[in-house]
Amino acid sequence: MWLIKLAWKNLWRNKTRTLITMAAVFFAVILSVIASSLKEGVFENLVKNVVSFYSGYIQVHKTGYWDEQILDNSMEKSTAVEQKLMRQKNVKGIAARLESFALASSANITKGCLVSGIEPQNENQITSLQQKIIKGQYITDNDNAVLLAQGLAERLQLNINDTIILIAQGFHGSTAAGKYPVKGIVKFGSPDLNDRTLFMPLAAAQDFFSAYGMISTYVLSLTNPDLTEKTASAIQSTTGTDYEVMTWGQMMPDVKQHIEADSNNMKYVQGVLYMLICFGIFGTILMMMVERRFEMGMLVAVGMKKGKLMFLLLFESVLTVFTGCISGIIASIPLVFLLNRYPFRMGGETAKAYERFGFEAIFPTSTDASNFIQQGLVVLVMGLVLSLYPMYRVWRLNAVAAMKR
Amino acid sequence: MGNTVIDAHNVNKVYNPDTIPVYAINNVHLHIEEGEFTALVGPSGSGKTTLLNLIGGLDKPDQGNIVINGVDITQLSPGELIEFRLKNIGFVFQSFNLIPVLTAKENAEFIMLLQGAKKATRNERIGQLFKEIEMEDKLNSRPAQLSGGQQQRVAVARALASKPKFVLADEPTANLDSKSASNLLDIMARLNKEEKITFLFSTHDQRVIERAKRVITLVDGKITSDTAMVDTNILHAEIK
Known part of the structure; x- marks a missing residue:
């Protein structure tokens, strides 16, 4: 002492x-x-x-979709698959998307854009899309309207309640065309997403692309992001070879x-x-x-x-x-x-x-x-x-x- | 004849043995008995401090034996030497070397603390010693609050607190004014007389030499003279 x-x-x-x-x-x-x-x-x-901008921690596609991202490589939206995914302990939420490219125009301005058909509530849980709204309102499942990224809206000189025209190639070579009111404008930190993204409800997108019941992607959010690789492996083993399960790191290796x-x-x-x-x-x-x-x-x-x-x-x-x-x-x-x-x-x-x-x-x-x-x-x-x-x-x-x- | 406290035989200490050997201590024989009050004198560099270090077990001789109280300390391991010093030898240094953060009392009882002495024993011994050194009112003073003479008296109390077999003092009065030095010598002489404590000093100080009962002169590491001094008080008493 x-x-x-x-x-x-x-x-x-x-x-x-x-x-x-x-x-x-x-x-x-x-x-x-x-x-x-x-x-x-x-x-x-x-x-x-x-x-949270877009990719989610893990995505599940039909095998081959990532290498050739066309609607013909999309898959059927399946409750059985969704249940399998949700049974994984680390999976917090799932959102289905139907994604493809389209030509957007307003008056005499035209720009290529990424059309993303989403399940509004599920999507919001993963990417907090609703929080990114800077004008207007968020879309619901039954809307036949779109959310425009701020950069795209500026380029097309569109505001809420204006109409946007979309033209694209639909499922199995069909022609897709439609006009939609702008319900809201969202802002992304990523200039890439901010300049070219457009969201619409999944049902509206399936209708636009004539891809009824189809989706291109399941986006997954996780409880513990540190276990991303392990969770992806577990999902791959339960879903089998018909599906490709990719982590954000595999989708964006350069990032x-x-x-x-x-x-x-x-x-x-x-x-x-x-x-x-x-x-x-x-x-x-x-x-x-x-x-x-x-x-x-x-x-x-x-x-x-x-x-x-x-x-x-x-x-x-x-x-x-x-x-x-x-x-x-x-x-x-x-x-x-x-x-x-x-x-x-x-x-x-x-x-x-x-x-x-x-x-x-x-x-x-x-x-x-x-x-x-x-x-x-x-x-x-x-x-x-x-x-x-x-x-x-x-x-x-x-x-x-x-x-x- | 009293009990032998220090018995050194054929002690040699050589520096630079492989290049230009310097004999700091050269074939020294020394015998000191209990109760002696001995001064080790000699010019600077004559080997006084080296001899004290060897006797105190702080250094090892290159040759010879040093027996303290029946124990040949040249045969002890470094750890055993520390333990031996703690139990048998009191040290008083030229520059006091009190621990600045401790009070005079805490400094004095430091060795007793190292020995594991109980509080009551410590208090009793320190009280008695501070009475002897006439510093009862300075028990709680820090070294910085004490004069050089007072600090050296505390150092003496520290050296004596554990009742060592003998005290080695290296130039104890060198940093003191004449009054403080005289005071200190009075105290040490009294302790030597009353408590039969053996003192061995190295010194240049004529005042210390005059008070010593025995003066050993060291030149170039060799003892050149060993003189028992006449106690003038006894002489006066005999004449009367």
Whole structure:
């Protein structure tokens, strides 16, 4: 007990040194937590963008559809298949789509667009489409109206309640043509989707394309996105070879690669940060060792066992590093939440590059508790490992040499 | 004859044995008995501190044996030496070396804490020692609040707290003014007389040499003289 009391008193013998060490750990934890939260947050956000904009975590198509995305490769909407999909533990929701391309026109303006026939309620659960409405209203199952993406609406100079004309090739080579009122306008972060997408109820789309009872895609949302690959494999094994089950990463390999590259870059940044943290903590430890070398020699000379002296130094380090860690974690919580609420927003060419991939050009932080705990532990362990150095020096200490002025 | 406390035989300590050997201690024989008050004198570099370090088990001789209270400390492992020092030897250093964060009392009882002495024992012993060193009113003062002389007195109390077999003091008065030095010597002489504590000093200080009962002179690592001093008080008493 007296040793702990002495350690506590020693901490405050040189307040500046102790506070510098605590501050080094404190800022180290904050920087580390923010770097890690950013890494995770950016990754999560990019995946969420990709998934919630349109693709979902997993899609199920008729085998061969992905390589040749035409209506003739569509499949029948099947309650049995839907039940099989819903029986998977990790599947949270399913939405069926009938997707194909059409030529949209208004007055004398024409533009190619992606027509997506959707189940409005199911779709909304997966892609939060209703939240993206900036004008008008969301469509219902029985509507014979469309939702236009904002960019497409601007290009065609259409507003709500205006009429859009669509011409396309329908199922089995039939001709598809129709006119639909614009019920709402939606805005996407992805310029690609924002410039060319049009939504209508599934029944209306099937009618437009003369593809009655047909769909091209089942889009799946998941409870735990970390288990995407595993869930896809399980679905594939239950649905058999007539269907292709694809994860978002398989559908967009370039996007996945980009996200992973970004994530790896952050790892290097974090590595450099860890090195800086180590130097910061180690510097103060060296300062302490130089300052107290004589005293340590004296303590060993008068009969203090090296083990006790090592424990004393270790306890001082633990107290310092632990205090710095805890206060760093506490201080980083509001910062991380603030950066989640008001994320860094990129500009210029970087922003354009992100948007080309269909991402919002923002860097939000992840508020996952594991980031705080993990980074706090990493810095704590680093601090404790560095504390082994004074212990090593004590172990090697020669009292006579240490007491030479 | 009292009990032998220190018995050193043929002790040698050589620095740079492979290049240009420097004999810090050269074939020293030393015998000190309980209750002696001995000064180790000699010019700078004569080997006084080295000899104290060897006797205190802080350093190992290259040759010879040092027997303290019947234990040949040259045969002890580093860990055993630390334990031995804790139980048998008190140290007083030139620059006091008190722990700045502890009070005078806590500094003095530090060795007793290392020995695991109980609180009541510690309080009793420290109370008694602080009375001896006339610092009862400074028990709770920090070293920074004490003068150099007071700090050295606390260092003496620390050295004596665990009732060691003997005290090694390396230039104990070197950093003290003459009044503080005289005070300290009075205290040590009294403890030597009343508690039969054996003291071995290294010193340049004539005041210490004058108070010593025995003066050993060391030159170039060799003992060149070993003189028992006449206690003038006894002499005066005999004349009367």
